Amino acid sequence: MLGTQQTEMIDITNEPLSSFIANNYRTVEIIAYMKSLCDDTKTYNRMRLMLLGSEQTGKTSLLQAFKRENYISNNNNMHQLQRKKSTTIRNFPIVDISEWIYEKTPRTSLGPITFRTWDFGGQHEFQSIYQYFFTRRTLYLICWKMNEYDMNEHIFDTIHNILINIQTVAPGSSVILVGTHHDQIVKLKNYRQLSENFQSIIYQRFIDTSQSEKLGYPKVLESIEISNKTGYNVKQLCTLIYDVAGQLLAPSAKDQGIFQQRIPAKYIYLEETLEEYRINKKTSILNDKEYQELIKEISQKNSSVQFRDWVELQQATKWLHENGIIIHFEDTLLSNYYFLDPQYLAELLAQLIASEQTNGLARHGLMKIKELPMAFEDKNVSNNHSISILLPLLHKFDLAITWDNQHLIFPSLLPVQLSLDTMVTEI
Ligand SMILES: Nc1nc2c(ncn2[C@@H]2O[C@H](COP(=O)(O)OP(=O)(O)OP(=O)(O)O)[C@@H](O)[C@H]2O)c(=O)[nH]1
Numbered sequence: 001m002l003g004t005q006q007t008e009m010i011d012i013t014n015e016p017l018s019s020f021i022a023n024n025y026r027t028v029e030i031i032a033y034m035k036s037l038c039d040d041t042k043t044y045n046r047m048r049l050m051l052l053g054s055e056q057t058g059k060t061s062l063l064q065a066f067k068r069e070n071y072i073s074n075n076n077n078m079h080q081l082q083r084k085k086s087t088t089i090r091n092f093p094i095v096d097i098s099e100w101i102y103e104k105t106p107r108t109s110l111g112p113i114t115f116r117t118w119d120f121g122g123q124h125e126f127q128s129i130y131q132y133f134f135t136r137r138t139l140y141l142i143c144w145k146m147n148e149y150d151m152n153e154h155i156f157d158t159i160h161n162i163l164i165n166i167q168t169v170a171p172g173s174s175v176i177l178v179g180t181h182h183d184q185i186v187k188l189k190n191y192r193q194l195s196e197n198f199q200s201i202i203y204q205r206f207i208d209t210s211q212s213e214k215l216g217y218p219k220v221l222e223s224i225e226i227s228n229k230t231g232y233n234v235k236q237l238c239t240l241i242y243d244v245a246g247q248l249l250a251p252s253a254k255d256q257g258i259f260q261q262r263i264p265a266k267y268i269y270l271e272e273t274l275e276e277y278r279i280n281k282k283t284s285i286l287n288d289k290e291y292q293e294l295i296k297e298i299s300q301k302n303s304s305v306q307f308r309d310w311v312e313l314q315q316a317t318k319w320l321h322e323n324g325i326i327i328h329f330e331d332t333l334l335s336n337y338y339f340l341d342p343q344y345l346a347e348l349l350a351q352l353i354a355s356e357q358t359n360g361l362a363r364h365g366l367m368k369i370k371e372l373p374m375a376f377e378d379k380n381v382s383n384n385h386s387i388s389i390l391l392p393l394l395h396k397f398d399l400a401i402t403w404d405n406q407h408l409i410f411p412s413l414l415p416v417q418l419s420l421d422t423m424v425t426e427i
C-alpha cells in the first residue's frame, strides 16, 4: 500500500526548487508541490514513447519487434502489461496506446522501464491532430523508409515538419530518427554510399546542435538504421532507447534525471485509480464537477489521496497530462473537460474530419453548427454538452473555424475548385 511508505527528508536546496524559480512558478504552486512531497513520494520508472512518421514507414512493426526482443532477451517468459483498450469508437484507429517494458542486459540499477507507447497512424489528414498530444515527458521516435532513397527530399521535409511541431509544443524534447527497411537496401551494390549519404545529410540537417537550435528543432540525439523484417539493429535500438531514457532530465530540471525525481505517491495512486475508472465505467469525458466528485470519492476510499485544495489537484492533473494518462487542456473553453481516455479523444477528432457523416454533413467544407452532434453516434458525447465540447476541440486542433454564428468551415474538406453558386444553393 502506498500509505505505508516512510516519508523521506527532502533536500529543498536542490531540485525541484531551482527549476521552479527559474520557470517563474507561482508561489501557491511551489507550496502545493512541496506539501505533496512531504506526504509520501516514489520514483516513477515510466514514460511515454511516441512513434511518428509517414504512412507505412514501419512504426507498428517496430513496436512488435520491440516486444519480440523482450521475449528473446528474457528467456521467453517476459510478462507484458497490456493496457486495456478503449472500448469506444475504434472506427478510426488513429493511435494505438500500449505498454512495453524493457530492461537492458546486463542489468543496471535503474531496473525495468515501462514505456507507454503511442503508435500513431501515419495518414496525412490526421497529422494536425498529433501535436496536441506532445509533452516534454516523452521520447520521440521518427520513422522513415530507407528504401525510398529516390525521394530523399520528401523524407527530409517530413522529418523537418515533425521536428518543428515537437519543438513548438514540447521544446527541448529528445528524438531518435529510425530508418526502417534496411533489409531492402542492404543488397544494393551502392548500399554503403547510399547509407553514408543519408546519414551525413541527417547529421548536418538535424543532429548538429549549433544548427538545430537555430532551425527550431528539438534534441535529435541519434540516427539508426534497422530492419523490422530481419531484426537488424533492433536490440541496439532497444538499448539506445533505454539508455537515452535513463539519461533524460526531468522537464524543467537542469540536473535531475527523469527517473530520479520523486513523485508524490498520491499522483501515482490517482493514475491507477483513474485507469480503473475508465475501464470499469467506460467513461471517457468528465466535466469539472464530475471530476471533482470522482476525486472526492477516491479520497474517501483512500485517506492517503487527500488533495488539500484545488491548486494541489491541478498540479496532479498537470502531471497526469504530461504523462499522457489523461488529457486536460488549459484553454478557457476546454478547461472544464477532462478526457480520461486519450485514445478516445484522438479517435473523436479523427472521426470529426474523416467520417462519412462529417463529409456528408460538411458540404463543400461547410457545416451548420447545429448539425455537428449528428456527426457522432456516441453516448460519451451527450447532446447536452456536445457542441460545447466539440466546437472548442475543433478550434483547438485547427480542424475547423467558425465562419459565422451558424456555420463552420472544415479546411481539409474544402473542394479544390470552389463553386460559390452550388454552395449557396445547398446551404
Ligand atoms: N522489408 C521490410 N518491411 C517492413 C519493415 N518494416 C515494416 N515493413 C512492412 O511495411 C508495411 C507497413 O508496416 P507498418 O508497421 O504497418 O507501418 P506503419 O508505419 O505502422 O503504417 P501506418 O500505421 O499505416 O502509418 C508492412 O507490410 C510491414 O510488414 C522493414 O524493416 N522491412
Ligand SMILES: [Mg+2]
Binding pocket: 059, 060, 061, 119, 120, 121, 122
Ligand atoms: Mg501503424
